[in-house]
Amino acid sequence: MSEMKNGYSGIHGVVRGLISCGSERTQELSDRISARNVPSSYLKPQFGMRPVSTKYAVMPILDRRAPATVPIVIPPTYNITQTFNPGTANAPWSGFPTHINDESKLRNQFFALQKGDQAVYVPSTSSDLYVGIVDSIVVDQPFPGLFAESEFSKFNPNVCNLGNEVFDNCTRVQLRNT
Secondary structure, three states, rough: HHHHHOOOOOOOOOOOOOOOOOOHHHHHHHHHHHHHOOOOOOOOOOOOOOOOOOOOOOOOOOOOOOOOOOOOOOOOOOOOOOOOOOOOOOOOHOHHHHHHHHHHHHHHHOOHHHHHHOOOOOOOOOOOOOOOOOOOOOOOOOOOOOOOOOOOOOOOOOOOOOOOOOOOOHHHHHHHOO
């Protein structure tokens, strides 16, 4: 009777208490997912300047912004190969202008747009871009009938020459008239 008061009914096979298994692996996965939300090093903040309200100000010529009390830490130039950025918005801008020359090299953009022969490089017609030299090996065809074209007797399903007009092709009437 005392076992019934404790919530244990004595049913065969029922475990009393809590069995926990696999929690280490779950905790490791949770820690790894959580680490993907933190950058690998400090990223330069992007400030969005907001306008100062002057509607209800008594002296709107004075700057009402409070001076900054926290100094701004200037991190090194952002590089995607060295710093992981988990953000879904723009990365720090300092990494973009340092790689503009790399983008120009990838696009082959070295000259300004101009109307002249030096603006566009066109290789000569004798270069390997236009003249392809293919080494060919002559091999006997093992299946001689593979590309043979057969000739069939002429077949004309429209013996009565019906339906040749552009408009008014009433083939039922044309069949009666033949």
